[in-house]
Amino acid sequence: MMKNAVSCRDVVVERGDREVLHGVGFDLRAGTVTGLLGPSGCGKTTLIRAIVGLQAKVTGDVVVLDLPAGAPKLRGRIGYVTQEPSVYGDLSVTENLRFFAAVLGVPAEDVDRVIDAVDLHSHADVRVDRLSGGQRSRASLAAALLGSPELLVLDEPTVGLDPVLRRDLWNLFHELADAGATLLVSSHVMDEASRCDRLLLMRDGDLLADDTPQALLDSVGTDDIEQVFLTLIERKAGAR
Numbered sequence: 349m350m351k352n353a354v355s356c357r358d359v360v361v362e363r364g365d366r367e368v369l370h371g372v373g374f375d376l377r378a379g380t381v382t383g384l385l386g387p388s389g390c391g392k393t394t395l396i397r398a399i400v401g402l403q404a405k406v407t408g409d410v411v412v413l414d415l416p417a418g419a420p421k422l423r424g425r426i427g428y429v430t431q432e433p434s435v436y437g438d439l440s441v442t443e444n445l446r447f448f449a450a451v452l453g454v455p456a457e458d459v460d461r462v463i464d465a466v467d468l469h470s471h472a473d474v475r476v477d478r479l480s481g482g483q484r485s486r487a488s489l490a491a492a493l494l495g496s497p498e499l500l501v502l503d504e505p506t507v508g509l510d511p512v513l514r515r516d517l518w519n520l521f522h523e524l525a526d527a528g529a530t531l532l533v534s535s536h537v538m539d540e541a542s543r544c545d546r547l548l549l550m551r552d553g554d555l556l557a558d559d560t561p562q563a564l565l566d567s568v569g570t571d572d573i574e575q576v577f578l579t580l581i582e583r584k585a586g587a588r
């Protein structure tokens with residue numbers, strides 16, 4: 349079995365005329381949930397786009413499921429949920445999912461499974477443009493779960509969701525990882541950090557840390573991941 353689902357080495361990305369990732373390196377171990385945390389604009393989405401093969405001007409190595417990022421053979425093996433809902437507003441949840449299942453060549457029965465996974469049965473026949481923001485993002489997540497991809501990359505999937513739903517989704521993420529999937533979940537909400545097996549802390553296009561939540565908390569002697577962030581930033585500034 350593959351040890352690492354994703355390996356990044358010296359990843360540099362330019363957007364516009366600026367370098368926004370400055371040489372990022374890390375591995376995502378298969379079957380784990382990793383949180384990608386950092387303030388708005390630090391480069392989370394850019395890194396995610398490099399991993400799913402959608403980002404231009406990437407140098408360095410990005411290896412995904414033993415293939416170079418963006419390789420055609422990765423299609424169907426990666427589920428990607430962007431911050432924008434990626435489902436059609438004028439179709440119901442079920443109609444959307446049937447459409448995406450057909451495009452992906454996934455059996456139609458999978459539609460029921462993914463609706464169940466995101467707890468949208470009560471709204472399965474409702475047009476997506478009549479759903480709340482949280483319901484719409486769950487519909488996008490359901491689409492990404494079709495065909496049980498080996499790597500799931502989720503950009504801020506829990507924004508705007510109530511605490512019960514957030515807890516349920518994190519439970520789902522761990523169930524998927526227990527079944528062998530690898531998940532990378534971005535967030536700028538620090539209180540989600542403790543739900544991850546590992547954390548990548550990012551700031552200004554660099555990785556500040558790559559460790560388990562507990563190891564990071566212990567390294568600073570706190571029980572607050574926000575404090576870890578602040579301390580690491582101060583240490584980095586002091587080391588300059």
Ligand SMILES: Nc1ncnc2c1ncn2[C@@H]1O[C@H](COP(=O)(O)OP(=O)(O)OP(=O)(O)O)[C@@H](O)[C@H]1O
Nearest residue numbers: 363364368386387388389390391392393394395536
């Ligand atoms: N299309 C673009 N052209 C030029 N620069 C861009 C473009 N999109 C983003 N950037 C810049 O790249 C940097 C990283 O942006 P990115 O979207 O990756 O951050 P993020 O951490 O995902 O932020 P957020 O949490 O707000 O989504 C930012 O400084 C942003 O201004």
